[in-house]
Amino acid sequence: MSPTSPLPPPIPVLEDYGLSPTTGFLPPTLPLTRLPDPYYNKWEAIAANLQAHVLSRRLRGVVDSLPVLSTVGLEHDAEWRRAYSLLCFIAHAYIWGGDAPADRLPASVSVPLLAIAARLEVPPVATYAAVCLWNFKPLFLDEPIDNLENLATLNTFTGSIDESWFYLVSVAIEARGGPILALMLTAFGAARRDDARTVTRCLCAFAERLTDLTIIMQRLYESCEPATFYHRIRPFLAGSKNMAEAGLPRGVLYEDGSGTETYRQYAGGSNAQSSLIQFFDIALGIHHRATGETPATTTTTTGGGAAPPPPSSSTTTKHGHGFIHEMRKYMPAPHARFLEDATRAANLREYVEAHRSDRALCLAYDACLAMLSSFRDKHISIVTRYIINPSREARARSRSRAAADDDAPARKRINLATASKIAPEKGGQRGTGGTALIPFLKQARDETSEPAVEEWTRRFMKRKMGSGGGGADFGGSGRVDMLLPQPAAALDKENVVDVKGLAWSWTMEDDVGGICMV
Numbered sequence: 001m002s003p004t005s006p007l008p009p010p011i012p013v014l015e016d017y018g019l020s021p022t023t024g025f026l027p028p029t030l031p032l033t034r035l036p037d038p039y040y041n042k043w044e045a046i047a048a049n050l051q052a053h054v055l056s057r058r059l060r061g062v063v064d065s066l067p068v069l070s071t072v073g074l075e076h077d078a079e080w081r082r083a084y085s086l087l088c089f090i091a092h093a094y095i096w097g098g099d100a101p102a103d104r105l106p107a108s109v110s111v112p113l114l115a116i117a118a119r120l121e122v123p124p125v126a127t128y129a130a131v132c133l134w135n136f137k138p139l140f141l142d143e144p145i146d147n148l149e150n151l152a153t154l155n156t157f158t159g160s161i162d163e164s165w166f167y168l169v170s171v172a173i174e175a176r177g178g179p180i181l182a183l184m185l186t187a188f189g190a191a192r193r194d195d196a197r198t199v200t201r202c203l204c205a206f207a208e209r210l211t212d213l214t215i216i217m218q219r220l221y222e223s224c225e226p227a228t229f230y231h232r233i234r235p236f237l238a239g240s241k242n243m244a245e246a247g248l249p250r251g252v253l254y255e256d257g258s259g260t261e262t263y264r265q266y267a268g269g270s271n272a273q274s275s276l277i278q279f280f281d282i283a284l285g286i287h288h289r290a291t292g293e294t295p296a297t298t299t300t301t302t303g304g305g306a307a308p309p310p311p312s313s314s315t316t317t318k319h320g321h322g323f324i325h326e327m328r329k330y331m332p333a334p335h336a337r338f339l340e341d342a343t344r345a346a347n348l349r350e351y352v353e354a355h356r357s358d359r360a361l362c363l364a365y366d367a368c369l370a371m372l373s374s375f376r377d378k379h380i381s382i383v384t385r386y387i388i389n390p391s392r393e394a395r396a397r398s399r400s401r402a403a404a405d406d407d408a409p410a411r412k413r414i415n416l417a418t419a420s421k422i423a424p425e426k427g428g429q430r431g432t433g434g435t436a437l438i439p440f441l442k443q444a445r446d447e448t449s450e451p452a453v454e455e456w457t458r459r460f461m462k463r464k465m466g467s468g469g470g471g472a473d474f475g476g477s478g479r480v481d482m483l484l485p486q487p488a489a490a491l492d493k494e495n496v497v498d499v500k501g502l503a504w505s506w507t508m509e510d511d512v513g514g515i516c517m518v
Contacts, residue, residue, distance in 0.1 A: 008192065008345070009344035009345045010341075011189055012185065012338055012345060014181060014185070014338075017334040017338040018332075019334075019335075019338060021178075021181065021182040022178055023145070023174070023175055024174055024175070024181050025133060025275045026133055026145070026171070026178060030138065031082060031085070031136060031137065031154060032079060033137055035082055035086075036079070037073040037074075037079075039069065039073050040073065040083065042066060042069070043083070044086065047086045047089055047090060047155050050089060050093050050155070050159075051156070051157070054097040054157070057097075057098065059093055059094060060094055060097070060098065060102065063106060063109060064108070068107050068111050070112075071115045074116070080119055080120055081129075081134040083112070084116045084120055084129075085134045085154070087112060087116065088126040088127070088130040088131070089126065089155045089156075089157065090109055091113060091124075091125075092125075092236050093236065094109065095240075095252060096236050096416075097236075099413050099414065100413075101243075101247040101248050103247075103248055103251070103252055103263070104252065104253040105252055105254050105255060110254035110256060113254075114254060121333030122331075123266050123329065123330055124254065124264075125239055125240075125266040125330075126236075126237060126239075126268065126269045127269050128170070128270060128272075128330065129273070129331065129332055131237070133171070133174065135153055135154050135155055135167060136167070136168060136171045137151070137152055137153075137154055139151070139152055145171070145175045146172050146175035146216075147172070148165075148168055148169065148216070148219060151168045151171055151172060152164065153168060158232050158233060160228060161224075162224040162228040163224075163229075165223035165224045166224045166229060166233060169216060169217060169219060169220045170271060170274070172216050173213050173216050173217060173276070174276055176209065176212050176216060177209060177213055177276050178276075179209070180209055180279070180280075183205055183209075184206060184279075184283040184348075186198065186202055187199050187202035187203065187206075188346065188347055190202065191348055192347065196358050196361050199352075199361060199364075200364045203361070203364035203365050203368050204364045204367070206283075207371045210368065210372055210375055211371055211374075213375060214371070214374055214375045214378055217375065217378055217382070220382060220386075226385050226386045226390055227390060229386050230386060230387065230391070231390070231394075235415035237269045238268045239267045239268030240264065240265045241266055241267045243416070246415055251265035252266075267330060272323075273327050273330045275336070275338070275339055278328070279339060280372055281448075282346050283342070283348060284348060284349065284365070284368055284369060285346060285349025286372075286447060286448055286450070287447065287450075288324060288444055289443070289447065290322070292439070348365065349451050352453055356453055362453040362454060363454075365451075366452045366454055366457040369448055369452050369457070370460075372448050373449055376441065376444060377445060379441065384438070449461040449462065
């Protein structure tokens with residue numbers, strides 16, 4: 001490097017962001033099972049009996065009568081995180097636990113929640129951190145937390161095994177994937193030193209761990225029924241953004257006693273808020289475009305087909321990364337800052353491209369892409385089974401009942417699940433941020449293969465995708481193509497499924513814009 005060459009961005013140090021080299025984005029100390037100060041016993045008591053309060057329809061009365069507790073008794077970070085998780089569960093149960101959603105959150109919850117969220121640098125809503133990262137405990141302290149059989153949840157809305165299992169699968173993935181952070185940061189440093197052997201070793205270990213994560217994710221089917229998730233659990237995880245059909249046209253008013261409060265709209269909790277998954281793309285140099293946007297024209301070299309070049313910082317716009325960056329607002333801010341700094345330091349894609357003659361290095365890099373593509377294949381299968389199929393079935397039953405009895409009484413309960421039964425009218429307002437759910441996920445998976453160094457690797461991965469994602473179960477069809485929108489002339493608009501996602505508003509058709517539609 002010449003004396004005038006600019007220094008490369010520093011490689012992030014995990015501890016600077018409160019991250020652990022062993023557990024990654026999970027807290028470095030285990031979440032508290034209870035706040036130690038008896039002053040907060042009222043919060044603990046409500047959360048411990050949340051299911052009973054909701055079922056007896058007494059929760060809102062109990063919360064309305066709560067005093068506004070001060071946050072001065074919260075000391076260590078673990079206590080702030082416990083308080084945040086408690087109040088997020090209480091808030092969402094309050095909003096979504098009745099026949100109709102509540103569009104106001106009383107000061108007894110909103111005042112401390114706003115203060116705690118500001119302290120932790122997270123939104124005052126049930127984020128992925130609130131329900132997964134900070135909401136678990138090991139059954140045996142001397143056993144690892146990447147083992148699902150050694151995990152339990154601290155709080156749930158329904159008290160069901162299905163809900164606990166849904167959260168714990170994500171916790172196990174985070175725990176098993178935690179060492180990947182230090183592994184890939186080591187690879188960044190090795191690439192700067194031109195240590196191809198270390199880079200190759202790190203990439204091989206990354207690919208093997210991605211396989212582990214895929215196996216863990218598929219275990220969701222063991223103890224979480226799709227119908228239970230869709231109708232009982234998912235409605236509580238909804239936010240207040242794009243929820244007009246679900247009963248929150250303006251969002252939620254967070255009361256603070258000032259008399260000048262305004263309605264707020266937040267996305268709900270979602271695995272899209274997992275910093276770990278976004279780090280995978282950053283480490284491997286995978287670029288995601290707006291839904292429907294085609295890749296840049298690839299060039300060829302003497303070494304075979306080359307991957308499309310990664311976008312420069314000057315050409316990357318919000319239209320290419322809007323949804324991804326929007327979800328970073330729902331991560332703990334230190335986690336989001338780590339992703340930004342890691343993006344500046346990432347160099348593996350360029351390093352591999354510059355060493356195409358190193359077969360072991362290129363194969364290791366392509367193996368990581370293949371394993372991540374497989375991981376996303378399984379995710380598409382899960383989304384189909386747990387959201388798309390139940391949404392179709394709910395709408396079909398709703399139509400059948402309407403056809404059988406035109407005088408049937410109106411539906412009483414209004415929430416995310418019941419709103420999804422309503423077919424969107426042609427030309428109706430879909431809300432900002434809408435995108436086609438399955439096409440979005442499929443494109444994200446396809447983009448994972450684009451940086452592959454070897455042309456045969458890209459051909460193999462595309463052939464695998466076209467065959468149905470390696471045997472993934474897509475509603476029994478074996479082909480993801482069956483779930484994708486058909487050409488406009490063949491599309492039956494009456495059968496379009498409008499899916500209000502956990503963190504966003506999704507529609508299953510092509511003509512509703514991309515990731516950053518505004």
